[in-house]
Amino acid sequence: MIYSVINGVTLRMGRMLHMKDTIIKTLVYDKQVRLFLLDNTAMMNEIIHLNQGNHRVLNVALGKLISGVSLLTATIKGEQRISVTVSMSNPAYKIFADIDAHGNVRGYANESLMHGIDEKSASVQDLIGKNASIRMIKGSNMNQFTGITDMPYQTIDDDLSHYFKQSEQVETFIETNLALNNENTVLGSYAMYAQLLPGAPVHLLHDIREILDTNSSFFQKQTNMDIQETQNELRNYFSDIEIIGQSQVQFSCGCSKEMFYGLLLSLDREDLMEAVDDDRSMDTCCHICGRTYLFQPDEIKSIL
Numbered sequence: 001m002i003y004s005v006i007n008g009v010t011l012r013m014g015r016m017l018h019m020k021d022t023i024i025k026t027l028v029y030d031k032q033v034r035l036f037l038l039d040n041t042a043m044m045n046e047i048i049h050l051n052q053g054n055h056r057v058l059n060v061a062l063g064k065l066i067s068g069v070s071l072l073t074a075t076i077k078g079e080q081r082i083s084v085t086v087s088m089s090n091p092a093y094k095i096f097a098d099i100d101a102h103g104n105v106r107g108y109a110n111e112s113l114m115h116g117i118d119e120k121s122a123s124v125q126d127l128i129g130k131n132a133s134i135r136m137i138k139g140s141n142m143n144q145f146t147g148i149t150d151m152p153y154q155t156i157d158d159d160l161s162h163y164f165k166q167s168e169q170v171e172t173f174i175e176t177n178l179a180l181n182n183e184n185t186v187l188g189s190y191a192m193y194a195q196l197l198p199g200a201p202v203h204l205l206h207d208i209r210e211i212l213d214t215n216s217s218f219f220q221k222q223t224n225m226d227i228q229e230t231q232n233e234l235r236n237y238f239s240d241i242e243i244i245g246q247s248q249v250q251f252s253c254g255c256s257k258e259m260f261y262g263l264l265l266s267l268d269r270e271d272l273m274e275a276v277d278d279d280r281s282m283d284t285c286c287h288i289c290g291r292t293y294l295f296q297p298d299e300i301k302s303i304l
C-alpha cells in the first residue's frame, strides 16, 4: 500500500498505478530504438467533451494530432515547447497542438474549421485533402526551429512520421488509436512513438511496426492495465526492453484573464461604454478550454 498525506489528510491508495495519461519510456533492440507508449484516455475525454459540438471527423483528426504530439513531451527538456499547425487542403481550415516539456498539452481547431466543416468530409482523409501541410515550431524563446512538410499520407499518424524523416532526418514511427462511441465518449486513446537512435538500421522500425500490427489487441487496447502489467506485457514483445522512465501528460490551456483584455479592446467602444454606464459586467469564454472570464464594469472602464 502507498500512503500519502495531502493537506494533513492521509489517503490510502491501492497498489494499482493506472496508466492514466502516462507515457512509458523505453529502449529496445540493444538500446538502438526509443519506444514510447502513451495512454491519454482521460485527457482525451476532457478535450473531446469540450469539443462536443464539433463534427465527429474533426474530433478524430484533432484527437490523433493531440496524441501524436503528446508523445513528443517526452523528447524535449526544460523550457522547450513544440507547436504544431496542420493546415488542411482548404487553407482556411487548421488544427493546432501545443506541448511543453512538463507534459502540458492543448489542442484545438480554428473557428473556420469548427463552423465550416461539412458533411462531405466523411473521413479524416477527406478533411485533410491532397494539399495539406504540417508546420512544427520547436525550441525555447531564444532558439527556435521551424519545419514544414506536406502530408502525402492524409492520415496524420504517417504524416507526422514523414515530418521527422523529411525535416529532421530521423526515422520515426508514430501511431495513434482513438476509439469514440456514438455519444462522442472516448473509449480509449493510445499512441506509440518509435525513433531510431544514431546508427541504428532502418529495418528495426519495420520490425516494431510488425510487432504492433500482429499484437494490435494489446497495443490498441491497454485499457485497465496498470503500469506494472503494461511493462510486463511489453517484455513479451521486446525481450531486451529497458524501461527508462515514465511521465504524465495533462490538458492545460494556459489562457488567462489578461489575454482576454485584448479581446475586449477589439469590441466596439460604444458597447463597452454602454456596459459601464449600465453597470453591467461582461463575460468572455475561451473556446479552447471553455473557461469563462468575467469583467466587472470597473474593469471594463479601466481599459477605455
Ligand SMILES: [Zn+2]
Residues within 6 Å of the ligand: 253, 254, 255, 286, 287, 288, 289, 290, 291
Ligand atoms: Zn483557455
